Amino acid sequence: MRINHMKVRNDLSLFSIAAGISLGLTTIIGLPAGRYTLELDISLEILDVNQNIVEIYNGKGKQRAIIGAYYGYGENSAKEKCLYESMEMCLTQINEKVMRDFDRIEAKLIKIKKQFDLETSAPEE
Secondary structure (H helix, E strand, O other), X not given: OEEEEEEEEEEOOHHHHHHHHOOOHHHHXXXXXXXXXXXXXXXXXXXXXXXXXXXXXXXXXXXXXXXXXXXXXXHHHHHHHHHHHHHHHHHXXXXXXXXXXXXXXXXXXXXXXXXXXXXXXXXXX
C-alpha cells in the first residue's frame, strides 16, 4: 500500500482572521477558529510470488474538520479526525473494488502459482 498524494490545508477564513485579531476572544464566544482539510490518494498493489504487479487499486478521500472551542475539534484532534476518516474512505473504496474483482484476481494468482510451482519443481539436468 502506498500514499500517492496527501494534501493538508489549514484554511484561513474570516473567522480565523477574527480569532487572530481578537487574541482568541471570538472562539470563546463560540465562533470557529479555523477549518482543517485533508485530501488523500492511496493505491494498493497486489503482487504475485515473483513480486510482479497483478492489479493496482486506488482510493481517494477528502475530509474537513472545524476547529472550535465548544463544538469543533482542537487543532491536533482535527488532524487526527481528518486523517482517520479520509483513510477509512480510501480503504472502503479499495475494498469494494477488490471484492468486485476477487474471483478474477484469485484465478490469476492461482495460475501464476501453478506456473511457479512447475518451474521450481522441475528436475535439474
